[in-house]
Amino acid sequence: MDMPNITTGNFSDDVYQRNITSYERILLELFTIIALMSLTANSFLIFVIVKYEKLREDTTNQIFLHLNILQAVLLFSTPLTVRIANEFFWSTAVHLRVFCVLYQVETNVMFAIVGILFLIVCDSFLKIYYEDKYAKFRRICKFFLGGIYGSTACSSLLTVQYCIFNHYMAFFTYIVMALAVFIFVLFLIVINVIHSFKKRKLNYKSSNLGLVVPNIFFLLWCPFLIVLFVTLFYKSAHITTKALFLLGFLSPIFNLVYVYFWDDNYNVFLRQVFMFKCGKYQNDNLEDQSVAYDANGVHITQN
Template identity: 30%
Template structure:
C-alpha cells in the first residue's frame, strides 16, 4: 500500500512539473512572438525600401544583379509575414485552427524560404561567372529572365502541391525534403565558393576594383544562418531556458537578412547609396536618373570608372 502511495505521489509530482514546464514554454513563446512581430515588420520595411528604390529608378535595373536582388526582396516579403502567422497559430489558435489550414500556411513558409535560398544561389553564380567565366556569364545574362520566370512557375507548382498535400491529409510533402536538401547544399556551397574565390582571385590583374556586393550578400545570408545550426547541435549542452533563448536569438538573426542587405547596398553600392539617400530625404520626386553618374562598365570583370 505504501509503495502504491509513493508511486501515485511521484506520478502526481511529475505531472505537475510537466504542467508548470508547459506553462513556462507557452509564456516564453508568447513573449517571443511579440518580439518576432516587431522583427518581421522591420524586415518588411527594409524589403519595401529595396523594392521601391529598384522599381523607382531605371538606373538600378540596368544591372541584372539588381533584378535578382529585387526578386529576392519580393519573395522575402510574404516569407517574413508568414513566419509570425504560423507561430501565432501554433501558440494561440492550436485548437481553433483546422489542421489543413495550419499545414498550408506552414508549408508556404517552407516554399518561400526555399525560393529565398535558390535566388541567393543564382545571385552568387551570376556574380561568380561574371568575374571568372565571361563566356558562360554572357549566356547566363541572356537567360536570367527565363530563369526567374521558371522560378515563379516552380513556386506556383509547389503551392499547388502544398494545397493538395494539406487538404488530402498528407502531412509529409516533397517540399519538406527538397527544402532540407537545398538548405544543406547551400550551407556546403558557400564555404566551397569562398575557398575557390580565395584561390582564384590571386590570378586577377586588378582585384581591388571588383564589385563584390552580391558575394557579400550571399555570405551575409550564409553567416546569419550559422547560429541556428550551432544552436541545434549544442542543444544537449544546455538547459531548456537557455535552449529557448539561444534558438530565439538565432532565429531573429537569421530573419533580419533584409536589414543586412539594405545596409550593405547603402554602404557598398554607389547607385543604391545615391538613390536611397534621396528616398530617406523624401526628395524622390525632384530626382531623376539622368542626374546620376553613368553606370559602371566592366572590362573582363574590372570596373571602368
C-alpha cells in the first residue's frame, strides 16, 4: 500500500475504510489468535518468575522476565497496528496518528528486545565459561537493563513525532532495525560456534536458557526477514511475507514449551501453576510441610 504525502500535517478527519482481500482478512484474524496465544504463554512465564523467588535469584531468569514483559507489550499492540494499516487509509488524521504512535513504540520495543537478547546471551556465555567475570556482570546487569528501558522511552518520544510529520521515518527505522538484527545475528552465530566447541571440553549439560531462547527467536524470524529482503523492491509485500510475519510471534509459545520440558526448575513451578496449586506449599522453594511416620511408615503427625 502506497503511503500518502503526509509531510504537511494537513489531514482529513473523514474515515476511509479500505477493502481488504479474503486472504488478508484470514491472515489478520489468524494473527490476532496467534498474538493472544503467545500473550498467554508470556503471562505464564512472567507469573512463575515473579511468583517464585527461587527463579528470580538467577540473573538469567531476571533478564528472561524483562524479555517476556517487552514481548507482551509487542503482542498486545501489534495486532492493533496491523489492523489499522490493513483496514484504513493512512491519509486520515486520527488513524495516521494512532498508527504512528503504535508503530514507533513497537519498533523501539523491538530494538529493546534485541538488546535484551544480546544481554541474555552474554549472561549465559559468561556464566558457563568466565565465572570470575560473571560475578561482575551480575552486579552491573541492572544498569544495562535500565539503559535499555531509558533509551527505548526516549527514542519512542522522538520517533513518534517524526513519523507523524515525515513518513520517511518509517523507512529509516526499517533500515536501522535491519542493521541491528544483522549485527546481532552475526554475534549469535559466533557465540554458537564457540559454545559448540568449548562445551565438549567442559562436558556441559544444562537447559541453557540464555542461548536457546535467542536462537528460537531468530530462527522463527529469519524466514520473514529473508523473504522481506528479497521482496524489498516490490511495490507491496507478497502474501508469503505476511504469512511468515506471523511465524515470528510464536516464539513465546516455543519458549514456554522449551522451559517446561527441558528446564527442571521451570517444570516444577509451571506444573504447580497448570494444576492450580500455587498456594499449596509453604515457601517459594516448593518444600512440603513437615510430616512424621511411625516404624511401619504410617503417617502420624503433620505440623
